[in-house]
Amino acid sequence: MKEKGIGRWLFVAAVLASGLSCAQENPTSGAMAELRLHLVASQSGKARVVPAVIWLEPLQGTAALPFVPHEHYTLLQKNRTFIPHLQVVPVGSVVQFPNADPFFHNVFSLFDGKRFDLGLYEAGSSKSVTFSREGVSYIFCNIHPEMSAVVLALSTPLYAIADASDSFHLHGIPPGDYELHFWIEGVPQPALTALDRPLHFAGHAVDLGEIKAPVSGIRTHKNKFGEAYPPATPSSY
Secondary structure, X not given: OHHHHHHHHHHHHHHHHHHHHHHHHOOOOOOOEEEEEEEEEOOOOOOOOOOEEEEEEEOOOOOOOOOOOOOOEEOEEEOOEEEOOEXXXXXXXXXXXXXXXXXXXXXXXXXXXXXEEEEEEOOOOEEEEEEOOOEEEEEEEOOOOOOEEEEEEEOOOOEEXXXXXXXXXXXXXXXXXXXXXXXXXXXXXXXHHOOOEEEEEOOOEEEEEEEEEOOOOOOOOOOOOOOOOOOOOOOOO
């Protein structure tokens, strides 16, 4: 009986040792990866590139992570400003647009992404928009041309927003193959598409170093009727 017991323990020990050996040979198996990169202006004399966002789109054979709306999203209108200026939300999110100014606003987006027009609404009231498909929505006020915001609706939680030094650090990436995408405010889509690239992750950190990116330009816009805004008049607020 003792010999049989010892034999079973030796068998278990051999199996454990074999598993440990395999794990040592494949230390990244099943581990999450990281991505780091730094944007630099492609034009000399230009220091800043932000605001900017990167995200990873899973390619065929790589499972997509769920990105489900789970919280209250708000673009506050206060002091003739949208707060925050940039917001990334899951596809299907409902974003509230409360008016905290003592005058009317008219929020609209008739460009890329979600197209909507909330019409005039007064101080203390709020309206909402469901961002039902993936894309970038440039948002303005039909009364105040200085007001602008961006909502980026994504179907993946694997995204990162540039920090104050134009750097990105994206962690928690499952092993697999992805397409890296960029959004930089004011940069035309063809220039952004040229920055796209396939990446493979196998449980280790990937550092792309410095990536030269076009400098953000000033995005001009007209009102929701396609006309120039009337000259600004002095406000009592």
